[in-house]
Amino acid sequence: GENVEQHPSTLSVQEGDSAVIKCxxxxxxxxxxxxxxxxxxxxxxLIIDIRSNVGEKKDQRIAVTLNKTAKHFSLHITETQxxxxxxxxxxxxxxxxxxxxxxxxxxxxx
Amino acid sequence: xxxxxxxxxYKIIEKRQSVAFWCNPISGHATLYWYQQILGQGPxxxxxxxxxxxxxxxxxxxxxxxxxxxxxxxxxxxIQPAKxxxxxxxxxxxxxSGGGSYxxxxxxxxxxxxx
Numbered sequence: 738g739e740n741v742e743q744h745p746s747t748l749s750v751q752e753g754d755s756a757v758i759k760c761x762x763x764x765x766x767x768x769x770x771x772x773x774x775x776x777x778x779x780x781x782x783l784i785i786d787i788r789s790n791v792g793e794k795k796d797q798r799i800a801v802t803l804n805k806t807a808k809h810f811s812l813h814i815t816e817t818q819x820x821x822x823x824x825x826x827x828x829x830x831x832x833x834x835x836x837x838x839x840x841x842x843x844x845x846x847x
Numbered sequence: 848x849x850x851x852x853x854x855x856x857y858k859i860i861e862k863r864q865s866v867a868f869w870c871n872p873i874s875g876h877a878t879l880y881w882y883q884q885i886l887g888q889g890p891x892x893x894x895x896x897x898x899x900x901x902x903x904x905x906x907x908x909x910x911x912x913x914x915x916x917x918x919x920x921x922x923x924x925x926i927q928p929a930k931x932x933x934x935x936x937x938x939x940x941x942x943x944s945g946g947g948s949y950x951x952x953x954x955x956x957x958x959x960x961x962x
Contacts, residue, residue: 743889769949780851780938780953781890826889830949833903835880837889 739764739831743838750817751846758841760827761809770800771812773800775840776823784825785812817845849874851954859960860893866928868957872920874943878902880951881914881924882938887907890938890953896922897944926959 740763750756766814768789773781787794787801803810827838852871871877884889895902898919916922936956
Protein backbone atom coordinates (compact mmCIF):
# COMPACT_ATOMS: atom_id res chain seq x y z
CA GLY A 738 0.00 0.00 0.00
CA GLU A 739 0.89 3.68 -0.07
CA ASN A 740 3.27 5.16 2.51
CA VAL A 741 3.38 8.92 3.15
CA GLU A 742 6.15 10.65 5.06
CA GLN A 743 5.84 14.26 6.22
CA HIS A 744 8.48 16.73 7.39
CA PRO A 745 9.07 18.60 9.59
CA SER A 746 6.98 17.39 12.53
CA THR A 747 7.06 20.88 14.07
CA LEU A 748 7.64 24.26 12.47
CA SER A 749 7.80 27.66 14.12
CA VAL A 750 7.87 30.88 12.09
CA GLN A 751 7.48 34.58 12.70
CA GLU A 752 4.32 36.26 11.51
CA GLY A 753 4.75 37.37 7.92
CA ASP A 754 7.35 34.73 7.09
CA SER A 755 6.74 31.79 4.76
CA ALA A 756 6.26 28.18 5.84
CA VAL A 757 6.99 25.07 3.79
CA ILE A 758 5.91 21.52 4.63
CA LYS A 759 7.10 18.58 2.55
CA CYS A 760 5.71 15.10 1.94
CA UNK A 761 6.92 12.08 0.02
CA UNK A 762 4.88 9.13 -1.19
CA UNK A 763 5.86 5.66 -2.25
CA UNK A 764 3.46 4.55 -4.99
CA UNK A 765 3.79 6.31 -8.35
CA UNK A 766 0.16 5.40 -9.15
CA UNK A 767 -1.15 7.82 -6.47
CA UNK A 768 -3.22 10.43 -8.27
CA UNK A 769 -4.59 12.94 -5.77
CA UNK A 770 -2.82 14.86 -3.01
CA UNK A 771 -4.86 16.92 -0.52
CA UNK A 772 -3.68 19.05 2.38
CA UNK A 773 -5.70 19.38 5.56
CA UNK A 774 -5.56 21.87 8.43
CA UNK A 775 -6.63 20.62 11.84
CA UNK A 776 -7.25 23.00 14.70
CA UNK A 777 -7.50 21.86 18.29
CA UNK A 778 -10.69 19.95 18.95
CA UNK A 779 -11.83 20.03 15.33
CA UNK A 780 -11.81 17.68 12.39
CA UNK A 781 -9.36 18.11 9.50
CA UNK A 782 -10.36 20.82 7.04
CA LEU A 783 -9.44 20.51 3.36
CA ILE A 784 -7.45 23.62 2.42
CA ILE A 785 -5.98 22.79 -0.99
CA ASP A 786 -5.43 19.79 -3.20
CA ILE A 787 -3.64 18.83 -6.39
CA ARG A 788 -4.05 16.06 -8.92
CA SER A 789 -1.28 14.09 -10.54
CA ASN A 790 -1.68 15.84 -13.91
CA VAL A 791 -0.91 19.27 -12.41
CA GLY A 792 2.43 20.56 -11.18
CA GLU A 793 1.37 23.52 -9.09
CA LYS A 794 -1.80 25.07 -7.68
CA LYS A 795 -2.27 28.29 -5.78
CA ASP A 796 -5.10 29.73 -3.68
CA GLN A 797 -4.37 33.15 -2.21
CA ARG A 798 -1.60 32.65 0.38
CA ILE A 799 -1.31 28.89 0.02
CA ALA A 800 0.17 26.86 -2.81
CA VAL A 801 0.97 23.23 -3.43
CA THR A 802 3.64 21.85 -5.76
CA LEU A 803 3.94 18.28 -7.01
CA ASN A 804 7.04 16.54 -8.38
CA LYS A 805 5.84 13.21 -9.76
CA THR A 806 9.31 12.08 -10.76
CA ALA A 807 10.65 12.50 -7.25
CA LYS A 808 7.32 11.51 -5.69
CA HIS A 809 7.10 14.47 -3.39
CA PHE A 810 4.75 17.38 -2.88
CA SER A 811 4.91 20.48 -0.74
CA LEU A 812 2.64 23.02 0.91
CA HIS A 813 3.73 26.64 0.84
CA ILE A 814 2.10 29.28 3.05
CA THR A 815 3.18 32.87 2.48
CA GLU A 816 2.68 35.90 4.73
CA THR A 817 1.82 33.65 7.66
CA GLN A 818 -0.63 34.88 10.28
CA UNK A 819 -1.24 33.68 13.87
CA UNK A 820 -4.50 32.05 12.73
CA UNK A 821 -2.45 29.76 10.47
CA UNK A 822 -1.22 28.02 13.64
CA UNK A 823 -2.55 24.44 13.50
CA UNK A 824 -1.55 20.90 12.59
CA UNK A 825 -1.28 20.30 8.84
CA UNK A 826 -1.63 16.88 7.23
CA UNK A 827 -0.74 15.80 3.73
CA UNK A 828 -2.31 12.75 2.13
CA UNK A 829 -1.98 10.65 -0.99
CA UNK A 830 -4.85 8.88 -2.72
CA UNK A 831 -4.35 5.52 -4.41
CA UNK A 832 -7.38 3.70 -5.81
CA UNK A 833 -9.87 3.69 -2.89
CA UNK A 834 -7.26 4.36 -0.22
CA UNK A 835 -6.21 7.71 1.27
CA UNK A 836 -3.02 7.60 3.37
CA UNK A 837 -2.10 10.48 5.65
CA UNK A 838 1.22 11.82 6.83
CA UNK A 839 1.91 12.10 10.55
CA UNK A 840 1.28 15.85 10.58
CA UNK A 841 3.22 19.09 11.06
CA UNK A 842 2.48 21.37 13.97
CA UNK A 843 2.87 24.93 12.68
CA UNK A 844 3.22 27.76 15.16
CA UNK A 845 3.15 31.35 13.91
CA UNK A 846 4.58 33.75 16.45
CA UNK A 847 3.09 37.26 16.44
CA UNK B 848 -24.43 23.45 3.05
CA UNK B 849 -24.38 21.50 6.30
CA UNK B 850 -21.18 19.63 7.06
CA UNK B 851 -20.59 16.14 8.40
CA UNK B 852 -22.27 15.69 11.77
CA UNK B 853 -21.00 13.39 14.49
CA UNK B 854 -22.14 12.50 17.98
CA UNK B 855 -21.28 12.31 20.74
CA UNK B 856 -18.33 14.71 20.76
CA TYR B 857 -16.76 13.13 23.81
CA LYS B 858 -17.07 9.75 25.49
CA ILE B 859 -15.33 8.23 28.49
CA ILE B 860 -15.77 4.52 29.18
CA GLU B 861 -14.02 1.79 31.11
CA LYS B 862 -12.17 -1.00 29.33
CA ARG B 863 -14.34 -3.92 28.29
CA GLN B 864 -17.41 -1.67 27.97
CA SER B 865 -19.06 -1.01 24.63
CA VAL B 866 -19.54 2.30 22.82
CA ALA B 867 -21.20 3.53 19.64
CA PHE B 868 -20.59 6.57 17.48
CA TRP B 869 -22.97 8.13 14.97
CA CYS B 870 -22.27 9.99 11.74
CA ASN B 871 -24.48 11.87 9.29
CA PRO B 872 -22.63 12.72 6.06
CA ILE B 873 -23.05 15.71 3.77
CA SER B 874 -26.30 15.42 1.87
CA GLY B 875 -25.83 13.62 -1.42
CA HIS B 876 -22.45 12.14 -0.57
CA ALA B 877 -22.53 8.45 -1.40
CA THR B 878 -19.19 7.55 0.15
CA LEU B 879 -18.63 7.52 3.91
CA TYR B 880 -15.41 6.83 5.81
CA TRP B 881 -14.55 6.13 9.43
CA TYR B 882 -11.03 7.02 10.55
CA GLN B 883 -9.17 6.50 13.81
CA GLN B 884 -6.79 9.29 14.82
CA ILE B 885 -4.46 8.49 17.69
CA LEU B 886 -2.92 11.50 19.42
CA GLY B 887 0.03 12.84 17.43
CA GLN B 888 -0.75 10.80 14.31
CA GLY B 889 -2.57 11.22 11.05
CA PRO B 890 -6.00 9.67 10.50
CA UNK B 891 -6.03 5.96 9.71
CA UNK B 892 -8.88 4.51 7.66
CA UNK B 893 -11.00 1.92 9.43
CA UNK B 894 -13.80 1.37 6.94
CA UNK B 895 -15.21 2.87 3.75
CA UNK B 896 -18.82 2.59 2.56
CA UNK B 897 -20.20 3.26 -0.90
CA UNK B 898 -23.92 3.81 -0.31
CA UNK B 899 -24.72 0.94 2.07
CA UNK B 900 -22.01 -1.44 0.84
CA UNK B 901 -18.53 -1.90 2.30
CA UNK B 902 -15.71 -0.94 -0.08
CA UNK B 903 -12.74 -1.44 2.25
CA UNK B 904 -12.61 -2.72 5.82
CA UNK B 905 -9.14 -4.23 5.69
CA UNK B 906 -7.89 -2.15 8.63
CA UNK B 907 -10.94 -2.62 10.85
CA UNK B 908 -10.24 -4.83 13.91
CA UNK B 909 -13.24 -7.00 13.25
CA UNK B 910 -13.01 -8.91 16.53
CA UNK B 911 -14.15 -5.78 18.39
CA UNK B 912 -15.14 -3.10 15.85
CA UNK B 913 -18.24 -3.12 13.68
CA UNK B 914 -19.88 -0.54 11.46
CA UNK B 915 -23.05 -0.27 9.45
CA UNK B 916 -24.75 2.09 7.05
CA UNK B 917 -28.12 0.45 6.61
CA UNK B 918 -29.97 3.00 4.47
CA UNK B 919 -26.96 4.46 2.70
CA UNK B 920 -27.01 7.69 4.70
CA UNK B 921 -26.25 7.66 8.45
CA UNK B 922 -23.65 5.31 9.85
CA UNK B 923 -22.73 3.91 13.25
CA UNK B 924 -19.38 2.60 14.44
CA UNK B 925 -19.33 0.30 17.47
CA ILE B 926 -16.55 -0.97 19.69
CA GLN B 927 -17.23 -3.98 21.90
CA PRO B 928 -15.35 -4.60 24.14
CA ALA B 929 -13.15 -1.52 24.29
CA LYS B 930 -9.44 -1.67 25.10
CA UNK B 931 -7.16 1.03 26.46
CA UNK B 932 -5.47 1.35 23.06
CA UNK B 933 -8.79 2.34 21.48
CA UNK B 934 -8.45 5.78 23.08
CA UNK B 935 -8.42 8.10 20.07
CA UNK B 936 -10.50 10.52 18.04
CA UNK B 937 -12.90 8.78 15.67
CA UNK B 938 -13.47 10.84 12.56
CA UNK B 939 -16.20 10.43 9.99
CA UNK B 940 -15.74 11.80 6.49
CA UNK B 941 -17.81 11.80 3.33
CA UNK B 942 -17.27 12.39 -0.36
CA UNK B 943 -19.19 12.37 -3.60
CA SER B 944 -18.66 9.31 -5.72
CA GLY B 945 -17.85 9.04 -9.38
CA GLY B 946 -16.53 11.63 -11.80
CA GLY B 947 -13.06 11.46 -10.30
CA SER B 948 -14.18 13.26 -7.15
CA TYR B 949 -11.79 12.39 -4.33
CA UNK B 950 -12.32 15.28 -1.92
CA UNK B 951 -13.16 14.08 1.57
CA UNK B 952 -14.86 16.31 4.12
CA UNK B 953 -14.48 15.53 7.81
CA UNK B 954 -16.76 15.89 10.79
CA UNK B 955 -15.58 17.24 14.16
CA UNK B 956 -14.83 13.78 15.51
CA UNK B 957 -15.64 11.89 18.69
CA UNK B 958 -12.91 11.83 21.32
CA UNK B 959 -12.96 8.45 23.08
CA UNK B 960 -11.12 7.89 26.33
CA UNK B 961 -10.91 4.32 27.64
CA UNK B 962 -9.88 4.03 31.29
